[in-house]
Every structure is written in structure tokens, then in C-alpha cells.
Amino acid sequence: MDTTVHLLDRGTMELDLNYPLEGAVTATASNPNPDAVRAEGPVFNLLVDHPAGTLLWDTGSHPRAGAGHWPAEVYDTFTHRDADEHPLPAALEEVGYDLADVDHVVQSHLHLDHAGGLHNFAGTDVPVFVHERELKRAYFAAATGRDAAYIRGDFDHDLNWAPLYGDGGLLFDGLEWLHLPGHTPGLVGLLVEGGTADGRDLFVVGDQAYSAANYEDGHPMGRDLLHSRPDWEASLRRCRDVERRRDPLVVYGHDPEQVDRLPDVL
Numbered sequence: 001m002d003t004t005v006h007l008l009d010r011g012t013m014e015l016d017l018n019y020p021l022e023g024a025v026t027a028t029a030s031n032p033n034p035d036a037v038r039a040e041g042p043v044f045n046l047l048v049d050h051p052a053g054t055l056l057w058d059t060g061s062h063p064r065a066g067a068g069h070w071p072a073e074v075y076d077t078f079t080h081r082d083a084d085e086h087p088l089p090a091a092l093e094e095v096g097y098d099l100a101d102v103d104h105v106v107q108s109h110l111h112l113d114h115a116g117g118l119h120n121f122a123g124t125d126v127p128v129f130v131h132e133r134e135l136k137r138a139y140f141a142a143a144t145g146r147d148a149a150y151i152r153g154d155f156d157h158d159l160n161w162a163p164l165y166g167d168g169g170l171l172f173d174g175l176e177w178l179h180l181p182g183h184t185p186g187l188v189g190l191l192v193e194g195g196t197a198d199g200r201d202l203f204v205v206g207d208q209a210y211s212a213a214n215y216e217d218g219h220p221m222g223r224d225l226l227h228s229r230p231d232w233e234a235s236l237r238r239c240r241d242v243e244r245r246r247d248p249l250v251v252y253g254h255d256p257e258q259v260d261r262l263p264d265v266l
């Protein structure tokens with residue numbers, strides 16, 4: 001299978017370390033007032049150039065995240081200062097593509113740092129694959145205001161939604177999706193056969209694991225980043241089962257060290 005994967009640089013987000021790593025900073029008797037830590041996480045998308053067409057994995061943060069598209073209190077918590085310097089069309093150009101080359105979009109989920117480029121596909125017939133449960137969750141959040149990680153203006157467009165149902169399946173030959181609920185109800189991962197330069201499979205688990213610590217140590221994300229911890233743990237077991245059977249390169253959602261190395265292996 002002649003498949004090439006490109007990394008799209010969409011900038012860097014900052015957030016309190018206790019979000020991606022539960023209890024990372026904890027008061028103890030000997031250190032009752034530890035300093036809070038702001039962590040940095042890269043935001044990236046993947047462009048999968050596949051015989052069946054060109055597929056875009058996630059669409060990043062909206063370029064006006066810091067200019068009012070994200071509510072001020074949300075931006076104060078999840079701060080993506082350079083979102084405006086890395087809009088989707090420019091990130092595509094950096095790897096030799098443009099918007100019109102994108103035949104399919106897969107949204108791992110619809111959080112604000114993943115769905116903010118969907119407006120680029122409004123009014124087109126480009127299919128946008130997203131899990132049924134994620135689309136329902138996003139509109140529930142928009143209607144009730146109960147989950148600030150979803151921004152109605154990201155996804156409430158005239159889009160050619162292509163809902164994914166159930167547990168997983170084949171998108172195209174050699175491209176498989178898996179339902180990985182936990183971080184959100186409808187998170188999906190993508191398994192790309194021969195997705196690395198040396199022909200190894202690529203398993204994009206996305207925000208199932210913000211970084212290697214979540215995946216390798218089973219250290220959960222904290223606070224609002226786990227919709228369901230039991231589901232997250234079950235999804236982690238599912239990922240590890242895939243890993244045992246396929247020996248893929250597992251790609252995390254926001255791991256700075258891994259993202260630095262990725263271009264060398266893709």
C-alpha cells in the first residue's frame with residue numbers, strides 16, 4: 001500500500017499540568033504549597049495521502065481562538081497563543097498541499113483544539129467522518145453550555161457529515177478506525193497500514209493519550225479531560241491489544257517530544 005503521512009504543525013497550546021496528568025501537582029505535608037505548572041502541548045493534524053484519496057486527520061484550533069472565537073475564560077485556561085500563525089491552509093501548504101486536495105476529513109473528536117478548522121469545509125461535499133456519539137455530545141454541549149471544550153462555532157456549519165457507528169471499521173483498504181471512548185464519548189483512533197517511512201503501521205490514538213505517560217504508564221488525564229474513566233481504561237486496553245497484534249508506532253495527541261521526532265519517521 002502506497003501511503004504517505006505528513007505532519008501539519010498547528011502551533012502550541014498551554015494548560016495547567018493537572019489537566020493532562022491527573023494529580024501531577026499535589027500538596028503534601030512536606031510541601032503544602034507546590035507551584036502550579038503550565039504545560040505545553042503541540043497541536044497538530046495529519047495528512048494521509050492514500051490511494052483512495054487524501055485524508056485529513058483533525059482540523060486543529062480556530063485561528064481566532066485568542067480573538068474571541070473561544071470564550072475568554074476558556075482561553076485563559078487553554079491558551080493557544082500562536083493559533084493565528086498556523087491556520088490550516090498555511091499548514092497544508094508547508095507540506096505541499098492545499099485545501100482543495102483534501103478528499104476526506106476524519107475528526108478524532110470535536111474538542112476546540114481539534115475541530116477549529118472545519119469552517120474551511122463548510123458548503124463543500126468533502127465527507128467529514130466523526131463518531132455518532134461525538135456529534136451528539138458536541139451539540140448537547142452547545143445546547144446546554146455544560147462542556148466548555150466544545151465551541152458551537154467550530155462544528156455548526158453546513159458540512160457533509162459522515163457519521164461512524166459502533167465499535168470500529170474500515171474506512172478504506174488499509175485505513176481502519178476504532179472507537180476509543182473515555183476522553184470524550186465519541187473519540188476515535190486511526191490505524192494506518194504502512195503509515196511510517198519504513199512501512200510500519202501507524203496507530204493514531206489521539207487524545208486517548210495526551211502524552212506518553214498516559215499511554216505507557218496508564219496515568220490518567222485529570223479534571224475535565226476524562227468524560228469517563230472506566231471507558232478510558234477499557235479503551236487503553238483495546239489500544240494495547242492492537243499494539244500487541246500489529247506492533248504499530250502509537251501516536252499520542254499532544255506529546256511535545258514525540259511530535260519533534262515524528263517528521264523523521266513519517
Ligand SMILES: [Zn+2]
Pocket residue numbers: 109111114183207
Ligand atoms: Zn480533546
